[in-house]
Amino acid sequence: MGYILDTSAPPQHTILRGRVYYFQLRVPKQHQQAYGPLVRARLSECGKEAAILASHLSQLLKQAWSSNTKVVVCIEQALQSARPAKTTFAAVAEEYITARRVDHKSSMVAVRALLT
Secondary structure, three states: OOOOOOOOOOOOOEEEEOOEEEEEEEOOHHHHHHHOOEEEEEEEOOHHHHHHHHHHHHHHHHHHHHOOOOOOOOHHHHHHHHOOOOOOHHHHHHHHHHHHOOOHHHHHHHHHHHHO
């Protein structure tokens, strides 16, 4: 069995180390006091998700750097706001039971049985 070699270019402002994409962008001189010479952040193992996160983060940073105000962007908060919300089956079932107004106890018993 052979390996599939991914020859596609990594998303803009990212580097791939092992299986993980990292964001990396040089900081303009006038903003290096707040950020340092480079902004680096771990993005994702998924290339598509990394591309979305890198695009969002680079847009936020470039916007903040182009404005005349000295706004410092919190990298972790910016990445967290762009990541899709992770939901569990139990949370979806709970929301369904509440929205449909079905019997909560018997429905949750069935959900727990399904999960185990």
